[in-house]
Amino acid sequence: MSRSAEQLETFLQRVPYVRFLGMRAELIGDEMTAILPFAPHLVGNTFLPALHGGVIGAFLEMTALAQLSVAQPSQRMHKTIDITIEYLRPGRAMTAYARADLRKIGRRIANVHVEAWQDDRSQPFAALRGHFLLSPQGERPFQS
Amino acid sequence: MTQVPDIVRQMAEHMATTVPQAASLGFKLVSVDVGRGSIQAAWREDLVGDPDTQVIAGGVVTSLLDHTCGLAMASAAGTEAFSTATLDLRIDYMRAAAPRAGVVAEAHCYKLTSTIGFVRAEAWDVDKSDLIATAQAAFVLNRPNAKAGTR
Numbered sequence: 001m002s003r004s005a006e007q008l009e010t011f012l013q014r015v016p017y018v019r020f021l022g023m024r025a026e027l028i029g030d031e032m033t034a035i036l037p038f039a040p041h042l043v044g045n046t047f048l049p050a051l052h053g054g055v056i057g058a059f060l061e062m063t064a065l066a067q068l069s070v071a072q073p074s075q076r077m078h079k080t081i082d083i084t085i086e087y088l089r090p091g092r093a094m095t096a097y098a099r100a101d102l103r104k105i106g107r108r109i110a111n112v113h114v115e116a117w118q119d120d121r122s123q124p125f126a127a128l129r130g131h132f133l134l135s136p137q138g139e140r141p142f143q144s
Numbered sequence: 145m146t147q148v149p150d151i152v153r154q155m156a157e158h159m160a161t162t163v164p165q166a167a168s169l170g171f172k173l174v175s176v177d178v179g180r181g182s183i184q185a186a187w188r189e190d191l192v193g194d195p196d197t198q199v200i201a202g203g204v205v206t207s208l209l210d211h212t213c214g215l216a217m218a219s220a221a222g223t224e225a226f227s228t229a230t231l232d233l234r235i236d237y238m239r240a241a242a243p244r245a246g247v248v249a250e251a252h253c254y255k256l257t258s259t260i261g262f263v264r265a266e267a268w269d270v271d272k273s274d275l276i277a278t279a280q281a282a283f284v285l286n287r288p289n290a291k292a293g294t295r
Contacts, residue, residue, distance in 0.1 A: 016192040017201030041168035044211075045227075052165035053214075053230040054207025061202055077194050080202050084234040 004030060004070045011069040018062060021055070025066055032070060034063040036096040043093070051091030056116065060085060060098055060128035064112040067100035068132060072110070076135040081109070083130035091125050094118050108134055148176055151223055156181060159215050166211055169204060178222070179253040181215030183208060186246040198243040205267055208249045209235060209279040213263040216251035217283050220261060224287065228261070231282040241276050245269040251279075259285055 005027045012018050012025060021042070024035045036042075036059045044052025061083055068078050098116035114128040148156075153176060160166055160173035160183050169191065174182035185191075185200070185208045193201025210233055217228055241247055250272075251265035265279040266272075 014195050015201070016190050016195065017203055020190050020201075021203065041164050043164040044166075046164065047227075052163070052207060052210070053233065054203070054210035055165055057206040057210065057233060057235075058201070058203025061206065076196065079240070080237045082234065082236045083206075084232060085206075085230075086232050087230045090229070 002027070007073050008032065008066060008070050011066055017058075021059065021062070023059060023062055025063075027070065030070065032063075032067050032099065034059065034066060034098040034100075036098075038093050038095055045090070048090055049093050051093075051096070053085075053087060056087065056091050056096075056126045057083065057085040057128070059096065060114040060116055060126060061130065063098040063114045063116075064100045064128065064130055064132065067102060068110060068112065068134070071102055072105065072134055072137055074135040074137055078110070078135050079133040081131040081133050083128055086127045087125075088127065089123070089125040092118055096125070097121075105134070110134055148178060148219065149223055152176065152219055155218060156215055159211070159218060163211070165207060169207060171208070171211065174248060174250075176215065176219050179216055179220035179256070180251065181212055181219055182248065182250040183212045183215060184246060184248045187244050194240070197240065199240045200245065200247060202237060205237075205241070205247055205249075205277050206233075206235060208247055209233070209251070209265050209267055209277065210281070212249040212251040213253075213265050213279065213281045214283070216253040216263050216265070217256070217261040217285070220253035220256045221285065226285055226287045228283045228285055231260075231284055233279060233281045235277055235279045237277050238275055241269040247276065248272075256285070258287070261285055
């Protein structure tokens with residue numbers, strides 16, 4: 001397993017809320033794809049049924065944080081400053097995928113865009129733009 | 145909490161506790177009024193976002209704010225039957241919640257047109273005057289009865 005993959009795996013394993021969501025991620029080179037398998041407890045609208053808007057936002061935010069953990073390894077977690085979530089279509093009762101685009105990584109602040117889709121990448125169902133406060137870079141991430 | 149019809153209160157209770165995502169996060173209805181709603185999420189070990197600090201995950205706060213905004217929308221629309229969808233949701237995180245603290249959110253639907261609802265919300269952990277996050281959202285309103293002729 002590459003160093004980046006290890007960092008990503010450590011990040012995902014360490015955060016209890018990631019397990020609550022059931023989120024996973026795969027790394028190909030330095031490009032990460034976050035995966036959210038459908039689960040009944042993620043539903044916000046039982047009639048459609050559709051994923052909860054908060055779950056979609058959380059999935060996109062965790063995708064940004066996970067991609068940042070690969071790009072900027074740190075002993076401490078990076079912090080969300082602000083996020084704007086755009087809802088384009090209902091999130092259906094099926095697996096969702098997301099990829100983060102690190103638009104700018106500054107000394108202290110990162111600007112990240114994330115897009116999520118289900119069965120068709122060209123038809124995203126939600127997007128996020130956000131700013132994140134970067135924790136100092138560390139040689140040995142997540143060691144206490 | 146004065147003039148809210150019973151049916152709105154029941155709807156609020158249902159929204160806050162029965163919706164699967166709300167139930168799985170253990171949401172509790174705090175209050176509902178016309179165009180206003182408040183919901184609480186208790187701290188839980190499996191909802192931690194930062195294991196070093198034991199602080200509740202930002203994702204839980206996101207779900208709570210989105211849900212509370214939806215409640216304010218629903219209570220603004222009163223007894224009318226409708227469905228809503230979130231158009232956008234902006235959240236500013238002012239600071240991390242206290243370790244092992246739950247979160248309370250309060251939302252106000254300050255404008256409801258025939259199709260769109262505009263909502264603001266705030267979240268805090270211990271002290272309402274020391275917020276952890278604020279939110280601004282727009283919702284689209286689908287009123288099935290409004291376009292009866294076209295259905």
